[in-house]
Amino acid sequence: MAIEWESVIGLEVHLQLKTGTKVWCGCSADYDNSAPNTHTCPICLGHPGALPKLNRKVAEYGVKAALALNCRINNESRFDRKNYFYPDLTKGYQITQFDVPYAEEGHIDVKLNSGKESRIGITRIQIEEDTGKSIHAGEESFINYNRASMPLIEIISDPDIRSSEEAYEYLNLLKTSVKYTGISDVSMELGSLRCDANISVRPKGEEKYGTRVEVKNLNSFKAVARAIDYEIGRQIEEIENGGTIHQETRLWDDESQVTRLMRSKEEAMDYRYFPEPDLGVLYISDELIDNIKKEMPxxxxxxxxxxxxxxxxxxxxxxxxxxxxxxxxxxxxxxxxxxxxxxxxxxxxxxxxxxxxxxxxxxxxxxxxxxxxxxxxxxxxxxxxxxxxxxxxxxxxxxxxxxxxxxxxxEGLAQVADEGAIEAMVDEVLANNGKLVEDYHNADEGRKPRVLKGLIGQVMKASRGKANPQMVTDLLTKKL
Ligand SMILES: [Zn+2]
Structure with missing residues (x-):
């Protein structure tokens, strides 16, 4: 008997916040419409000794997102350094929230066309910073640091999603809920929403999770859904053919509609998280949360x-x-x-x-x-x-x-409701359509309305669509 498979999917969504200025400095966040590297300063360029300071608005917007997504907000949370080397990362580490994020335990209720309803849990939301942008052009590479330290929140779902359809619906509802609060454009096209998917399969009824594969480079909600369907199919086929699934990161190739290996577990980076010493505890009081609740649209x-x-x-x-x-x-x-x-x-x-x-x-x-x-x-x-x-x-x-x-x-489009004017048109149509009139009188009750409709059409045409249709019908019926 063939095994029935169940897919287990979790989504990680990054949202850029529309705060006006960046997360640790006063640089303008309107980074995309400016010349490269013009929205930078020693802080977002990561100069040694430059100290970050949390933009209050980032915390407030974060709270709005957390409330919209039904999360519990921690009064105290902390920042950590995620260490890795990449040219677009100015400091050699990204400031994020690792041990204690500011929000946890939210949910989105999803309803599918089939009527199936399910609650998708949100594990946590964390505040973090964006990286710069690398631009590769032939032999040359460029880096634009305007995006460095743009404020982000990362929304991590529980592995509660069971199909591409549920994932698609979850993303749509997340987008609408957050967009209503006005804190982000929530647009994949503009790059203010990015999404990665963790996908695994297991025999139905099994509690243990299968080995999960992370899929990146998803550029639309439809691409997320297609990548999930492709990856589920690939994993089941691999296992049924006696193979094993490896923990790895794969990239979605939208042109060929397949995922391709990006890096295996052995090549995975060890981020060596440790507490960020330059930022204190993020304290969000109940009073602030209550005030923001009142402001929520x-x-x-x-x-x-x-x-x-x-x-x-x-x-x-x-x-x-x-x-x-x-x-x-x-x-x-x-x-x-x-x-x-x-x-x-x-x-x-x-x-x-x-x-x-x-x-x-x-x-x-x-x-x-x-x-x-x-x-x-x-x-x-x-x-x-x-x-x-x-x-x-x-x-x-x-x-x-x-x-x-x-x-x-x-344009002379006003409806003609002048009885005399309509009557004149009706008379003219009746006089010019003797055959239709005869037809009407000879028709049985079933056919009469159709012939009448033809005559009404003639009058409406004569009035260039402006005669009051009810008056035309009444007058025609009377005269016939
Ligand atoms: Zn700056």
Whole structure:
């Protein structure tokens, strides 16, 4: 009988904090848009004798992340030196938290499409510093120290993840939860989120963990999921063919969609951690934690619940609108103006998100302001324009500075609700479509509505889509 395998996955996520200045010095953290090596000083360049001092904001942002991820915060934690040599590491060691991190025992509750729910534990979160960046160009190598000592937190999960789907969902929820607090861009593209995966397999039911393999060089959430699937398959195949899994670090090759050996256990570095003597104990008081709790913005879960209760939206729609804090804000502003939250939600989910997806833009870059979208929806609600014309106004508004109302006026798009005018159009259509009229009278009850629909279409066409559809239907039915 074939063995049933279970995969065991843990994720290590590094997040860069948007603190304005670096973690141990006053150098600007806006390092990416500047000339190389311009955001440096003796501290982040690791000159002998230069003393680090913890940026208070890093601790505060760290607390926000810990609260968003349901962690317990330690009142006292310490810093350690992780020693290794690499050109982009100015001091020859990285300052991190090894013995006692500032936050522990958090969790994220994951729900899969299949309905399976599971709680993924967070072992710990630690504050640490980033390294510089090596740039290899042909024969030459360059180092840019602008990123050196940028503030990071490392979020280490328990080995609770059982599939690539769970890993993907965990990362999405982690991203949303942290992004809501505003402490980080949480973007893999911008390099403010990086993720490594520890993967092993074991026969189902076995308690002992299999030998784990660390996979690096994952550049998107999709790559994380694919690398996990590949590695699970590789490990099972290796074992079933009589081989053994070695503890090693592998790199994900996104082009070939495989992992490749980077270094084996024998080549693994011995970091020789020891306490950082230049930084004292990091003391985070209960009072500070309470104050930060009060400042914490609404979480996604709370927002979804409020949208369902206050706006009468479905859970599905609320989840989409709250996926990004900015999209939720956009909806609320638009709904306030339109006075119709359900229609506003529909417009955002279908039209706005479609345009954003096609143009690869974020809601903050979207051409139509929430006030203008609210105005368009309002014009439908008060009968000024039909839904069909509203789509036209929406398309025009994408490249037009005029207000929706001005566009409707200037382009002559206002709905015709003048009974005399509609009646004239109805009469004309009836006079010109004798065959259809005859057809209508000869049709049985089942076919009548279809013929009527054809006639309504003719009147709508004659009015260039502007006639009030209900009035057209009523008048046609009466006259027929
Ligand atoms: Zn500096």
């Amino acid at each position: 609404e979480s996604k879960i709370e927002k979804v619940k409020r949208f369902i209760e206050d706006y009468g939206l479905s859970e599905y729609d609320s989840n989409i609108l709250c996926d990004e804090i900015e999209l939720g804000n956009y909806f609320e502003t638009a709904a306030k103006i339109s006075g119709n939250s359900k229609t506003t939600a529909n417009w955002i989910i279908t039209e706005v998100l479609r345009v954003l997806k096609d143009s690869q833009k974020s809601i903050e870059e979207f051409e139509i302001s929430p006030e203008d979208l609210g105005e368009i929806v309002k014009l439908i609600g008060n009968g000024s324009i039909s839904g069909k014309i509203a789509k036209k106004v929406f398309e025009i508004k994408l490249t037009d500075k005029r207000s929706p109302e001005e566009i409707v006026k200037a």
